[in-house]
Amino acid sequence: MDALKVSLCGIPLDNPVIPASGTFGYGHEFAQWYDINCLGTFSFKGTTLSPRLGNPTPRIAECSAGMLNAVGLQNPGVHEVIREELPKLRSCFHKPVMANVSGFSVDEYVEACRLLAAEPQVGWLEINISCPNVHGGGMSFGTDPASAALVVEAVRKVTDKPLIVKLTPNVADIIPIARACEDAGADGISLINTLVGMRIDLKTRRPVLARQTGGYSGPGIFPVALRMVWQVAGAVHIPVVGMGGVSSAQDVIEMMLAGATAVQVGTANLVEPTICRDIIMDLPRVMERYGITSLSDIIGGAR
């Protein structure tokens, strides 16, 4: 299966398929569905320094080609994650994991990253500067090159592990933000996080979500995600991890042709719990159909 292998920031992956943060918990939920060691890696639930209860419910709204979520970064906090979740994870996953970190100040990012980077199983840090659900949260960092750089520089000082910065698509021009992250020392860029969206319930005539707006994910955002992956891959020299609506082996290949070194699958896990395994199993057949002998060869191949 060498045909599927890629390398992400110097760490080899058996395949480029990575469940996306917030849709795969801390892994063990999915170990009940299949052996998650088949994955390239996975990005665990967005973790913050302190525990967070998240937003009021309803937090979920359906869309015709995806969903909205306003989970609001509910997580047990980095200490609990290290104490409870990582040991559980070790028992079902034997590869380096991607630690997804959110924060509401530079210091919070730094402290959470420092703690997680010290964990042996953490292979990459993925810092989410893009979560649109939390007031005064990631939004401000991710929509402005200077603030983005601030976080990256600060986190860079506390770890030598690969640092992947996850960007929000809710910006007019993604390129300066990606470049600022690269210049500030990021080892990779991942994108996209969710688009801000909304639904209204015709019966109650009220927004479906308690928080009114939420993050739109799923197949409906794929064309926007692909475009941004293409733009960023063409603008930086570090690897890009592509995501947004990916739900088939074909989508994975399209993302890689656009320039992604690895591809995350988010929402699709929620609807089809075995989708990542299924995609990995399907990849060789689809590659053959399109005459692809090695995935690492096609990264950015559409340019």
Add this chain to the structure above:
Amino acid sequence: MDALKVSLCGIPLDNPVIPASGTFGYGHEFAQWYDINCLGTFSFKGTTLSPRLGNPTPRIAECSAGMLNAVGLQNPGVHEVIREELPKLRSCFHKPVMANVSGFSVDEYVEACRLLAAEPQVGWLEINISCPNVHGGGMSFGTDPASAALVVEAVRKVTDKPLIVKLTPNVADIIPIARACEDAGADGISLINTLVGMRIDLKTRRPVLARQTGGYSGPGIFPVALRMVWQVAGAVHIPVVGMGGVSSAQDVIEMMLAGATAVQVGTANLVEPTICRDIIMDLPRVMERYGITSLSDIIGGAR
């Protein structure tokens, strides 16, 4: 059918359903499918001062919940529109029409608007400061409050007809742009234009569109559109015309609950040429189901 009536910038509409610019030609293409006098009005193909051949083909790419276009504002120019298209239109449409105008400089907008505003059948001017397909085109005006205001102020001077400004969703924060337009004298805001998207052909390993990226429209953008309509309707005091992925009577109602005074239907016309008529015919049934007696009562009702 008073239940469907709304008023848009002082002009009464029999119903709020308006085919969106670029998906309805200059009307007569659709007069072959049904009597287009059932429409509230329609917004004709984006017109520029000089004729434009548009972009190279392929200009169309399919997405799972919509499409990309990179038509590039192909149109015969305002003089030809006035000489050829408007007379043809008069024979099949007997209501005020919405004249959609694009430009690449403030002067161009002004001149095209001046000429079109002088046409008796033109009820509203819809100025598109948002087309993402054209280099140095609308993009720059629509992504920055000051440039947006510049266009609006200038056009405002040459016409008293209602001036609706059509915004691009490809911005980090839509509110300051909408407010700038209102302050500059706009009578209404219409949104959203297309999101920038991309597709790659796995067979050729090349972007599907000759121009690589294009405007994403259709049901996949509905949640983003609804959110922006909600935000803008809450931020300005002028009417909002909502659009983006609308393809059913339910969608029309949801847009109106979010704050839209009227609702445009774009891409759906291309796939179902009679969709606007069908929606108008379906509205009374759907209104009854949700206990709505008059559409004008529910504008912004979700707030």
Add this chain to the structure above:
Amino acid sequence: MNDVLFTVLDNALLARDVYRLRLQGDTGAIARPGQFVNLKVEGCFLRRPISVCDLEEDVLTLIYKVVGKGTATLSRLVKGETIRALTGLGNGYDCAPAGERPLLVGGGVGVPPLFLLAKELRAADKAVCVCLGFGAKEDAFYLREFRELGCEVRLATLDGSLGHKGFVTEILPERYDHFFACGPEPMLQAVCAVTRTSGQLSFEARMGCGFGACMGCSCQTLTGSKRICREGPVLRKEELLWTR
């Protein structure tokens, strides 16, 4: 938890807008009454959670009300068609604290999960009292089925067209050891308020996944944050914030 392809045995109108769907397939992952399945409905992006109403070897019975697009599509399924479902989701009711005289309180389409529960309690020879509330006579279903299990069945309808006119909380028996409830949230709240014993209540939430992955269905309780799809849908009365 299991991902199962079911075949439709039948799908019949039971009451106003309420259908009973019987499915054949692997029910092995379903362990308790009060658990639910998450159905992949053609044309809907998210799955649709529906409670297990009855279980007999490889036949699963669901009862659902048509309230929107997904349930409308469900109602058009015909014999022989297939549908996929994630099964064995949620904690379900715990029969251990039922006592000798358990009380079951159901409202509308909250009634279905109580059926398998009643069946199990009757199999353990408990004296089961079932109090059911519906909007009107046309909405009522499964009265006979509960009676055939040997339960005492009490009825309330809002318009009085069948049984007591009013809320189901007005017809609860004097004595019972523990209660099990499922229904709309205002009903659950009322049940909590009028009952003196311990009890278990089944909740609904808008769900992203239905199996604990997305944190979409979280609910704050006195014993911490619970996922309705995983630590729920059944919560103990004692842990509800309402009881504070």
Add this chain to the structure above:
Amino acid sequence: MNDVLFTVLDNALLARDVYRLRLQGDTGAIARPGQFVNLKVEGCFLRRPISVCDLEEDVLTLIYKVVGKGTATLSRLVKGETIRALTGLGNGYDCAPAGERPLLVGGGVGVPPLFLLAKELRAADKAVCVCLGFGAKEDAFYLREFRELGCEVRLATLDGSLGHKGFVTEILPERYDHFFACGPEPMLQAVCAVTRTSGQLSFEARMGCGFGACMGCSCQTLTGSKRICREGPVLRKEELLWTR
């Protein structure tokens, strides 16, 4: 132009990946060979344009090759199922300039529209020469059908497994009055280059609507911008930029 609900009569494999679909329904809007229909395929957002291959009263024949998702779905249609189509789209071929000895040149799935054209020309008693090019023997179809119309049929395959080995442009007859071509663009370009007479060529384009509304399919010609779906798909050789 018309919006028609068709019923599938049959849908059979004709050659490698190539199917013939016969549909029953109102064909009244179809006026000329070379026009196309735009099919609403389940699960695809945009419609799929397919040329009219044959027409008999209310029976429409289409021939299509499975090249992607939409055509794969089409290939699974079975007798009795329904499919919606916009019919009578495009200008179609103009038979008037055909002369006594028209030449028809088709490549691959460009062959289908030539069939109805040949039929009409034969009905007008023209001496029709049909030159067809395919990849290989397994890809060829409708040879017998063209012969049965009384056409002279010449064949080329790229691998030489049937007829001449090489391009269809290498087997054109010496004499003909006017040509009609349909096939992949490189073939059309070659046909333009080797033919001396006037002719008509049918083009493909990625389409948004198929009926002139979106400007998605525009093509520049010497006589101005043309919409492939409306002023095309058939263009006259004389107006092509290639001939400049």
